[in-house]
Structure formats: C-alpha cells, structure tokens
Amino acid sequence: MLGTSSMKVTCGLMVLCLGFAAGAARKFPEYPVRAAGEYTIAVEKSGLVIGVQPIEGLAEQKTYFGAELTPKGFIPVFVVIQNGSSGDSFLFEKSNVGYAGVSSDSAPKMQSKVGESLGMLGPGLIAMKLITNATEVQENLLKKEVQSKTLSPGTSVHGFLYIPVPKKGERDKIHLQVPVTKAGTSETYVLNLIF
Secondary structure: OOOHHHHHHHHHHHHHHHHHHHHOOOOOOOOOOOOHHHOOEEEEEOOEEEEEEEOOOHHHHHHHHOOOOHHHOEEEEEEEEEEOOOOOOEEEOHHHOEEEEEOOOOOEOOOEEHHHHOOOOOHHHHHHHHOOOOHHHHHHHHHHEOOOEEEOOOOEEEEEEEEEOOOOOOOOEEEEEEEEEEOOOOOEEEEEEEO
C-alpha cells in the first residue's frame, strides 16, 4: 500500500507528465521534396531548374501548416531551385521574387515583389499577419519559408512562398518571376512560371 507521500509523488509525476504532453510542440509534417524538374510547373535556364507546386487544397494546407491559408488571403507555393550546371554558382535572393496576377487576356493585373506586396513586412512577419494567436503555426510557417542562398553546382534550396490571393472566389493565374544572379558577375537570369 502506498503511503501518503508516495501518493503525492506519484500524483505529482502524473500531473507533470500530463503537463509536458499538453505543452509538447505540435509536429507538422514536412512537404515532400522532389527534383525541381519533376514538378509539372518547372522552367530551366543555363542549368538552373526551378519547380513550383501551389498548395490549393484546404485539407492539404491544414496538414502541412496547421491552418487554412487561402481563406486568409494567401496561397502557399512550394519552390525548389536546383543548380544543375557544371561550374556556375547562382545567388537566389528571396526578396527579389516578384509576382503578378494574370487575367484571361494574359495581361498582368498587379506587379510587386513578394515582400512589398505585404506592406513591406519582413518575411518573418508574414506568418504573424496570417495567423495572430497560434504561435506553433506561426513558427511552422516561418520555418518552411524558402530562404535566400548561394547555389553552388549540384546544390538546391526549397521552401514556401506565401503569395496574396483573393479570400473568396476563383483566383487569377499567378505569374511568378524568380531572378537569380550568376555569382561573380552582374548577369541576372529571370525565370518565369505561370500557374
């Protein structure tokens, strides 16, 4: 038979364990990464390949982000940039990525850089704008955002861009412009993707 002090210790441990379980961070699965050229929306120039996958389904958004982002005015777009060149390095700067809405007549409706489209919010604040009271979701959005990187031959970078879209109704096609600069030069390639 347990004594009073043993019962208190056992109850205390149970409460502590339940507290750890309740306070444990929520785990969000990683979005599966494929080679950039394997995406249905992909473009290649000088050995540099960019593939994108917009995450349209709300159930899929809830799985990977813990929130439905499109009703909040954003579509998450998974981006993979892969340097398949034999000797060139490229600089990818996330803040230079631009987008435009494309109507049925293919004329851009708006043009801006991703960072500027959100009122000059830094990339770290995009998640705060999306969801204000869900710290774990905010951290997950930030962690999954694509980051600027120098791409040496054979390397890649991947992550999400959160592009503004209408909260209701059908969205127009999106024209995504991804400029990359050849390292050591001022030569810039602009790769265009429409989806």
